[in-house]
Every structure is written in structure tokens, then in C-alpha cells.
Amino acid sequence: MKGAQLTLGVRLRDDARFGNYLGDRNGESAARLQALTQDRTLPLIVLCGDSGTGKSHLLQAVCHAGEARGESALCLDMRELLEVGAGVLEGLSATRTLCLDNLEAVFGDPDWEEAVFHLFNRMGDEGHQLVVSLTEPPSAHPPALSDLASRLGHGVILQLALPRxxxxxxxxxxxxxxxxxxxxxxxxxxxxxxxxxxxxxxxxxxxxxxxxxxxxxxxxxxxxxxxxxxxxxxxxxxxxxxxxx
Incomplete structure (x- = not known):
């Protein structure tokens, strides 16, 4: 299953790196994200922003940076996994840096929400880091599972603005x-x-x-x-x- 899971990861764009993430409005948030993913003392980081703010770019930049350090890194677009089934998340906690893009795509589905919650727990137990993206802050659009909503609310939340x-x-x-x-x-x-x-x-x-x-x-x-x-x-x-x- 592990090999099948890894094929589901987003193919990282070579140009999706911290060094060429542009736009002064979000420069501070991007720099903080880079520092947090290097420090690794915080298990969960939540990127929030509308479509077009560069969330996917930054998630892929996190993965590029992890790979450059010789660590395992994987980025998944949750919209593309809905038809695969929540079981695809099993075993992913072994990944040193895991990024989940468009996480709200699975909100409202009990099986998916529970699977994501357990994945969060396993990642924390193993000392690995999870970075997720949402269109809105968790408090504005929470998942139905209260435990998952609480976990998201306790992550480091970085808000991105649309570029000028x-x-x-x-x-x-x-x-x-x-x-x-x-x-x-x-x-x-x-x-x-x-x-x-x-x-x-x-x-x-x-x-x-x-x-x-x-x-x-x-x-x-x-x-x-x-x-x-x-x-x-x-x-x-x-x-x-x-x-x-």
C-alpha cells in the first residue's frame, strides 16, 4: 500500500520554492513558515487564504526544503483523494514532512475527518510535522468532528492575503x-x-x-x-x- 500511496503525491513543481515565492503582502508569513518547518518544534501548521494566494506553492516549497535536508516529504491534494478513500492516509505518519492541500475538501465526511484526526495524532507521536492548507481559518469553517476542529485550532495559523x-x-x-x-x-x-x-x-x-x-x-x-x-x-x-x- 505504501508504494501506491506515494504515487498519489503531488508532483512538485521545480519552481515552487521559498526563494521565488513573490509578493510583499505575504513575505512575512512565508518567512515564518520556512523558519517553523526548519525548527520543527511545532507539529501542525495551518496555512489559510483564498485561491490565488500561493498556498500550494508554499506547501510544495516546504516539501522541496525537506527533501533538500535529506528528509522524506510528501504533498497531497485532498480534492484528488476523495474517490480513493480515507484508508489512503494509513502509514503516511512515517513521512517526516507531510503537506495536505485543500484540507476542507474532506470536511463533512465522517470517515475522512476521523482518518485525518488519527493521522494528526500519529504524526505528533512520531515527532513529524504536518502542514495543511485551508481557504478559511478553522474557526470560520470548522470540520464536523469536534476533536479535529480543536486540533486544527491549536495549530500555528498563518494567514495569506491576495497579492496586489x-x-x-x-x-x-x-x-x-x-x-x-x-x-x-x-x-x-x-x-x-x-x-x-x-x-x-x-x-x-x-x-x-x-x-x-x-x-x-x-x-x-x-x-x-x-x-x-x-x-x-x-x-x-x-x-x-x-x-x-
Whole structure:
């Protein structure tokens, strides 16, 4: 079962590390998380924040840091495990650092909540560390199992805020530079006006532009972005097309 369990872990993105987690609003929380996972005196850390705050990035960064220390580390997205069954958590307490992303996905399911509670206990008994992510603080959206709610409430809670537009522009620019792309300021601002503000979606757009630029051997310009992303018509976005440069 152990081998089957390990295949369920999230494949860590190489760029999901503490060193390139950007955004001044959450810099203090990210630094504290890094320090807490190095210190390891606290068995449970709870990351809270809306989608787009970088929770998944930070959980994977925790795993990368653990692996760099030569420790076992595993990140699981609880949304992807619902159909597998709560028994998949058995044996995972042997993992030195275990990260559970989107933990609220199993709230309301008695079998899952009990399995998570027992996993928390086993991790604590073995001196291992658990880091979980939630959209809201445990007090605002608690699980039905009171023991699990209490355990979450006693963890170290780190709150993440949505990035500002300045942070998003910096993220786009730095990620483009990592790919060897030149992303002019007017192009990045155009993307931000037209696209979702969700960081993950912005990075997916950048990946598409990188592939298109490489394939067509073209620089990133506003016309090229419009063509590649299908933003040639104002009707596609419901906005007035004033960016015809």
C-alpha cells in the first residue's frame, strides 16, 4: 500500500520554492513558515487564504526544503483523494514532512475527518510535522468532528492575503525572466487588465505565451498576445478594445 500511496503525491513543481515565492503582502508569513518547518518544534501548521494566494506553492516549497535536508516529504491534494478513500492516509505518519492541500475538501465526511484526526495524532507521536492548507481559518469553517476542529485550532495559523496588482506584475516579470522571455511592461499590464487576477491562471497564460513565442520565433508584444490567447475581439472579454498597439 505504501508504494501506491506515494504515487498519489503531488508532483512538485521545480519552481515552487521559498526563494521565488513573490509578493510583499505575504513575505512575512512565508518567512515564518520556512523558519517553523526548519525548527520543527511545532507539529501542525495551518496555512489559510483564498485561491490565488500561493498556498500550494508554499506547501510544495516546504516539501522541496525537506527533501533538500535529506528528509522524506510528501504533498497531497485532498480534492484528488476523495474517490480513493480515507484508508489512503494509513502509514503516511512515517513521512517526516507531510503537506495536505485543500484540507476542507474532506470536511463533512465522517470517515475522512476521523482518518485525518488519527493521522494528526500519529504524526505528533512520531515527532513529524504536518502542514495543511485551508481557504478559511478553522474557526470560520470548522470540520464536523469536534476533536479535529480543536486540533486544527491549536495549530500555528498563518494567514495569506491576495497579492496586489504590483505583486502580480512582479510575479509575471520574474517568471518570464526565468524562462528567458522578455516581457515588456506594457505587455504585462495588458495581460493583467484582460486576464483573471488568479496567480495560477496568469502563470498558465505565461506558459502558453512562452510556447507560442518559441514555436513562432516572435517577441512578446500586445498583438502577439491577442493572437495567441484569442483576445483579438472585444466581445471575447466584454471590454472595449483600446489596446491596439
Amino acid at each position: 496588482d504590483e505583486d502580480r506584475l512582479r510575479i509575471l516579470g520574474d517568471r518570464a525572466a526565468e524562462r528567458g522571455l522578455e516581457l515588456p511592461d506594457d505587455v504585462s499590464r495588458f495581460i493583467l487588465r484582460r486576464a483573471s487576477r488568479h496567480t495560477g491562471e496568469l502563470l498558465s497564460i505565461l506558459e502558453r505565451l512562452d510556447e507560442g513565442s518559441l514555436r513562432e520565433q516572435r517577441r512578446l508584444t500586445i498583438p502577439f498576445v491577442k493572437q495567441t490567447l484569442g483576445w483579438n475581439t472585444a466581445a471575447a472579454t466584454g471590454t472595449t478594445d483600446t489596446d491596439s498597439t
